[in-house]
Amino acid sequence: MSAVKGRSLSSLFLRSGPAVKIKSKPKTKHSSSSSSSCLPKADDANPEQHVSSLGAFTSQDATKRPINSLLRSSNSTSGNCKNQLPDTIRSLLKSPILDNSPDLLEIPGEQEIPGERSLEKELDVSLFGVDLKNNISSRRKEVSRQRKQKWIFKSSQENRFNSLVRMCAEKLGTETAVEVFGKMGKETGVKEYNALINICVKNAKDSIDEEVALQQIHKAFLLFKSIKEQGFQLEEETYGPFLGYLIEMGMVKEFHFFCEVIKGENPCSLSRLGYYEMLLWIRVDNKEKIQELCNYVMTGDGENKLSLLENYLLALCESERKKELLQILEVVDVTKFSSVECIASIFNILGKLIMESFAENLFMALRACDYGEEKITKFIYSYVVGIPNLAVEDVISNFKNLHVKLEVSLSCASYEKLIAYCCDSHEVHVALDLVDEICQKGLDLSIEVLHSIFRAMEETSNFNLVHRVYSVICHQTLKPNNETFRLMITLCVKMKDFDGAYGMLNDLEKMNLRPTANMYNAILGGYFREKNTYSAKKLLKQMEEADVKRDSLTYCYLLSNCESEDDIKKYYEEMKRSGIDDTKHVFMALINAYASLGQFEKAKQVVSDKGISDKSWNEINSALAQALSENGQWFDALDIYKQIGSALEPKAVISLIENVPSDGELSTLLKLLEEINASNYWVDGCCRVILYCVRYKHLSPAINLLKQLRDKFCNDELVHESLFDEVFCLIGDSDPTYLQMGLDLLRVVKNDFGITPSRKCLDFLLHACVNAKDLRNSKLVWKEYKEAGLPYNILNFLRMYQAFLAAGDHKAAKIFLTHVPKDDPDVRRVIRECETSYSQMSIYTSETEKKKKNRSKTRI
Numbered sequence: 014m015s016a017v018k019g020r021s022l023s024s025l026f027l028r029s030g031p032a033v034k035i036k037s038k039p040k041t042k043h044s045s046s047s048s049s050s051c052l053p054k055a056d057d058a059n060p061e062q063h064v065s066s067l068g069a070f071t072s073q074d075a076t077k078r079p080i081n082s083l084l085r086s087s088n089s090t091s092g093n094c095k096n097q098l099p100d101t102i103r104s105l106l107k108s109p110i111l112d113n114s115p116d117l118l119e120i121p122g123e124q125e126i127p128g129e130r131s132l133e134k135e136l137d138v139s140l141f142g143v144d145l146k147n148n149i150s151s152r153r154k155e156v157s158r159q160r161k162q163k164w165i166f167k168s169s170q171e172n173r174f175n176s177l178v179r180m181c182a183e184k185l186g187t188e189t190a191v192e193v194f195g196k197m198g199k200e201t202g203v204k205e206y207n208a209l210i211n212i213c214v215k216n217a218k219d220s221i222d223e224e225v226a227l228q229q230i231h232k233a234f235l236l237f238k239s240i241k242e243q244g245f246q247l248e249e250e251t252y253g254p255f256l257g258y259l260i261e262m263g264m265v266k267e268f269h270f271f272c273e274v275i276k277g278e279n280p281c282s283l284s285r286l287g288y289y290e291m292l293l294w295i296r297v298d299n300k301e302k303i304q305e306l307c308n309y310v311m312t313g314d315g316e317n318k319l320s321l322l323e324n325y326l327l328a329l330c331e332s333e334r335k336k337e338l339l340q341i342l343e344v345v346d347v348t349k350f351s352s353v354e355c356i357a358s359i360f361n362i363l364g365k366l367i368m369e370s371f372a373e374n375l376f377m378a379l380r381a382c383d384y385g386e387e388k389i390t391k392f393i394y395s396y397v398v399g400i401p402n403l404a405v406e407d408v409i410s411n412f413k414n415l416h417v418k419l420e421v422s423l424s425c426a427s428y429e430k431l432i433a434y435c436c437d438s439h440e441v442h443v444a445l446d447l448v449d450e451i452c453q454k455g456l457d458l459s460i461e462v463l464h465s466i467f468r469a470m471e472e473t474s475n476f477n478l479v480h481r482v483y484s485v486i487c488h489q490t491l492k493p494n495n496e497t498f499r500l501m502i503t504l505c506v507k508m509k510d511f512d513g514a515y516g517m518l519n520d521l522e523k524m525n526l527r528p529t530a531n532m533y534n535a536i537l538g539g540y541f542r543e544k545n546t547y548s549a550k551k552l553l554k555q556m557e558e559a560d561v562k563r564d565s566l567t568y569c570y571l572l573s574n575c576e577s578e579d580d581i582k583k584y585y586e587e588m589k590r591s592g593i594d595d596t597k598h599v600f601m602a603l604i605n606a607y608a609s610l611g612q613f614e615k616a617k618q619v620v621s622d623k624g625i626s627d628k629s630w631n632e633i634n635s636a637l638a639q640a641l642s643e644n645g646q647w648f649d650a651l652d653i654y655k656q657i658g659s660a661l662e663p664k665a666v667i668s669l670i671e672n673v674p675s676d677g678e679l680s681t682l683l684k685l686l687e688e689i690n691a692s693n694y695w696v697d698g699c700c701r702v703i704l705y706c707v708r709y710k711h712l713s714p715a716i717n718l719l720k721q722l723r724d725k726f727c728n729d730e731l732v733h734e735s736l737f738d739e740v741f742c743l744i745g746d747s748d749p750t751y752l753q754m755g756l757d758l759l760r761v762v763k764n765d766f767g768i769t770p771s772r773k774c775l776d777f778l779l780h781a782c783v784n785a786k787d788l789r790n791s792k793l794v795w796k797e798y799k800e801a802g803l804p805y806n807i808l809n810f811l812r813m814y815q816a817f818l819a820a821g822d823h824k825a826a827k828i829f830l831t832h833v834p835k836d837d838p839d840v841r842r843v844i845r846e847c848e849t850s851y852s853q854m855s856i857y858t859s860e861t862e863k864k865k866k867n868r869s870k871t872r873i
Contacts, residue, residue, distance in 0.1 A: 206240050207251050214258045230267065237274055247278045249285055256289045263297045284317065288324035295332045307337050311344050323355040330358040335366055347375060348382040356388075357395040364399025372396055373418075380419050389419060390427045398434060405440040409447070425456040432462055436469035441478060444469065448482070452489055460491055467500040476508035483517070493524055499531045506539035511548070514539075530556075530564040537567065541574045549574075565593050572602035573609075581606050595622075597629035601636040608640035613649065616640060635662035642672040654685070663694035670701045679711055696722070700739070707743050710754055715740075716761050723766055737762060738773040745777030749785030756790060759797070769801050779812050788820035807834060811843055818851035 210233050217229035233255055240247060252275050259268040272286050287306070294302040310322040322345060329338045342359070350356055356379075363372040376396075380389060397403070397411045409431055416423050428451050435444035444466050451458050463482055470478050479501050486493055498517055505514040514536050521528055533556045540549040549570075556563070568588040575581045581603070588599070600619055607616035620633055634657055642650035642665075650669055654661050666685050673682060682702050689695040699718055706715035737758075744755035755778050762768050775797050782791040795813055798805055810833040817826030835841050 203240070203245050203248075203251065206236055206245070210236050210251060211254055214254050217258060218261075234271070234274075237271070237278075241278050247275050247282070249282065252282075253289075260289065260293045260296050263293075265293065265297065268293050284320035284324050287321045288328050291325050291328035292332070295328065295334065303334070303337060307341055311341060319349065319351070323350055323352045327352075327355050327358055330362040333362060333365065335362075338362065339368075339371075342371075342375075348378055348384075353388055353391065357391055360392045360396040361399040364396040365401060367400065373415075376415065376419055380421070386421045386424070387426065389421050390416070390424070390430070393419075393421075394427075394430050394434075405435055405438050405443050408434065409443070425451060425458065428456065429459065429462050433465060436465050439469060439473045441466060441469050441473055441475045445478060445481060448485060452485060458489065458491060460493060460497055463491075464496065464500060467497075467504060470504055471507065474507075476504045476510075479504040480513065493526070495526060495529050495532070498524075498526065499529070499535060502532050503535040506535050509539070509543070511536065511539065528559055528561055530561055530567060533561060534564070534566045534570065537570050541570055546574070546576075563588075563591065563593075565596050565599055568593065569598050569602040572599070573605045575606045575610070578607075578610065578612065578615075595624045597625070597632055600625060600629075600633050604633070604637050604640050608637075608644045608646075611644070613641065613644070613646055617649075631657060631660040632662060634660075635665035639665040639668040642668045647672055647674050647677065651681070654688075659688050661688065663689050663691045663698075667694060667698050667701070670698050670705070673705065675709075679706065679709070679714060683714065692725075696725070703740060704743055707740055707751075707754065707758075708747075710751070712754055712757055715758070716765075719761070719766070723768075737768070738771060738777075741774040741777040745780040745784075747781070749781070749787075752781045752785045752787060752790065755781050756793075759794075770797065772798075772801075772803050775801070775803070776808065776812070779809070779816070783812060783816045783819050786819045786821075788816055788822060791816035791820075807837070807840055810834070811840070811847070814844070815847055815851070818847060 213229045213233040213236070217226040220226045220229070237247065237252075240251065252271070256268065256271065259271065268290075272290070275282055275286060291303070291306055294306070306325055310318060310325055322341070326338065326341060329341070338359075347356060347359065360372060360375070363375070376389070376392065379392065393412060393415045397408050397415070400408070400411070403411070412427075412431060413423065415421075416427070428447055432444045432447050435441070435447065448458065448463075448466070463486070466482060467479070470476060483501055485491070486497070498521060502514045502517050505511070505517065518528055518532060518536075533552060537549055537552055540546075540552060553563075553567075556567075565588070568584055571584045572581060575584065585603070600622065603619045604616045607613070607619070616637060620630070620637055625633055634653055638650040638653040638661060641647070641653070647669070650665075654666070654669060666689050669685055670682055682705060686695070686698050686702055689698050699722055703715050703718045703722075706712070706718070740758065741755060744751045744758075759770060759774070759778060762770055762774075775794055778797075779791060779794045782788075782794055791813060795809075798809060814826060814829055814833060817823070817829055830844070833840070833844070835844070
């Protein structure tokens with residue numbers, strides 16, 4: 014979307030009230046000449062005047078009106094809002110987020126003002142119905158009256174809160190959403206405003222219509238005004254995402270205007286606004302303005318200017334502007350910087366630019382100023398991880414060498430940084446070597462570090478390394494907890510070492526720990542995956558003897574693996590007697606249990622259970638769709654997708670794609686693929702659809718999907734190679750009619766994608782040529798090895814020898830055989846077997862042809 018017209022934007026702001034006056038100007042391009050900088054010339058020594066040339070926007074300039082009337086006056090259709098509100102609000106109040114989120118909000122009853130009908134009376138519906146009040150848990154009853162008078166918001170509930178605000182804004186609009194919050198009895202707070210502004214930003218980004226984006230900018234402006242009028246200060250959490258959007262779209266004038274609004278409300282934000290302004294000029298590639306800002310901060314001193322300098326440097330580092338960055342670093346004293354994050358960013362970019370000598374001089378200067386060793390370690394880490402194309406071992410080596418050179422001791426915290434880096438890089442062996450170093454030096458090792466290593470082991474399938482870590486725990490003064498043992502037992506089960514898992518259970522007493530249901534569940538799940546029902550039942554008995562109560566997960570495993578409907582009923586009733594409530598996982602287990610027994614109607618009935626909360630309804634329906642598709646009821650599963658559409662979970666969509674029957678339509682699969690938003694699931698689904706296209710000879714769609722994958726992983730050759738290997742493997746194992754499709758794909762891979770085919774691709778294709786008895790194309794594929802720079806190996810020679818024999822050209826096969834290395838006895842044995850099998854095939858073919866000729870002569 015192009016930048017919004019200045020004239021239209023001005024008229025919108027003027028409509029919202031006399032708070033700001035902007036002269037109408039014709040539309041101009043957002044270039045260096047389109048608008049003056051937010052900052053004055055470089056010789057201006059006052060940084061407060063350096064942020065914008067526009068007039069200040071102060072609270073005295075704004076009209077003092079309540080937020081509801083302000084928002085209503087900004088919308089031309091808002092006059093009908095009151096009449097339209099009841100039906101909309103009623104549907105909102107029935108939504109799953111409000112019905113099932115008692116922990117999110119606690120809203121007291123609003124005392125009705127005489128002469129004014131409350132929103133509840135107008136709708137004739139209470140905000141919280143009787144059913145919801147009856148479902149409030151005992152924990153909620155203990156909450157004090159004072160706490161019930163406030164909006165309750167916890168960091169763990171952020172996603173739920175954002176969902177609530179987003180739903181309100183989508184159904185009602187941002188203006189009416191604020192009004193609803195006010196009618197609920199509480200003023201809109203900063204978190205609510207931030208969520209609404211983020212919605213405006215998202216809507217503007219998603220829109221391709223300039224006018225729609227303009228309206229979203231206007232709404233954000235109104236929300237900024239409302240924040241000010243409610244007495245809140247504009248902090249970066251509020252304005253950051255919005256300025257980021259303006260920068261992304263290159264809206265220079267709009268950026269300046271909003272910077273002035275922010276500056277007028279929060280003068281302390283001047284330095285931080287400099288960071289965003291530098292990003293703006295970098296985004297529009299205005300070299301003159303970038304240089305102007307750099308010149309300004311390189312002259313003069315002062316605390317305000319130093320803070321502005323740090324923010325400019327952060328923006329330059331993020332954008333990797335080497336020229337301007339070095340220009341500033343040559344003249345400023347980094348040791349005076351107060352921001353540790355800024356210095357760390359500088360070192361990170363110096364690593365990316367491979368400026369070793371410059372970085373070392375900077376390290377020496379900081380070390381001479383008695384910077385704390387912990388900070389120096391952070392700077393070293395930022396520098397070495399920024400160096401491109403370094404192996405993990407080299408990162409660690411550079412990290413240690415710099416510590417020695419700077420005479421900084423390696424602390425346990427330093428090692429933990431390296432271990433975290435190794436785990437993120439999936440180098441678990443290297444991480445364990447660092448653990449050994451820590452132990453040898455007698456440093457204190459955190460048990461949480463080992464937990465991160467356990468998780469990396471699981472991600473990389475290095476399950477067997479758990480015993481090495483357990484040995485460290487046993488021989489060091491470490492205090493493992495229940496989570497430590499659960500992770501270790503899980504890893505043992507993953508590699509089917511049930512004896513090792515039992516051994517750890519038995520060692521709990523030595524560590525003064527008691528077994529938990531989660532530990533037993535880890536083993537129980539492993540037994541059920543192995544279909545070892547006998548051992549699973551034996552484990553349940555041991556669990557009972559250890560006085561460990563079964564939890565909901567235990568019953569999920571039991572329900573999912575029931576062999577009869579009677580077992581399902583027995584375990585479910587036992588669970589209810591134990592006082593364990595139904596959870597979404599229990600409902601999913603019931604669905605899987607019935608579906609695996611072929612009781613599909615009963616599986617469908619589970620989703621109509623009254624105990625299912627609205628917020629879990631989509632997940633449980635997705636589980637039903639997945640269970641149906643995996644048990645041969647693909648079209649029933651597709652019906653569920655048609656009902657809930659994009660709300661279907663990615664796993665369920667993948668299951669539909671994977672289990673599509675032969676009479677499934679490609680258009681349906683492509684539509685299913687479009688529904689997947691999660692990147693990793695989309696890649697998985699895309700690969701499966703490509704294989705479907707290859708299997709049913711849909712060449713053009715397969716090529717289109719391959720192009721999408723290429724664009725997504727343009728720099729990842731391993732992903733390309735593994736994908737094409739799988740595609741050509743399918744062609745190699747299929748009947749000869751697939752050969753032409755394989756040849757066409759090879760051409761696309763080489764010519765259109767510019768990718769060199771791997772050895773596996775060519776091996777599978779050559780195998781397909783042999784199956785098709787196509788000697789001409791066998792010779793073409795043979796030449797591809799040389800073009801790809803791949804030396805021929807013994808398998809290639811034997812396969813090509815088979816191609817000659819299969820085509821019946823025994824003379825050429827005999828000549829080719831002279832080039833085949835025969836030192837290996839196995840190779841000689843394969844050659845003899847090929848000669849025998851193909852000679853018999855040749856005899857059979859000759860006899861068949863003779864019979865056909867004789868039959869034709871008899872008919873004549």
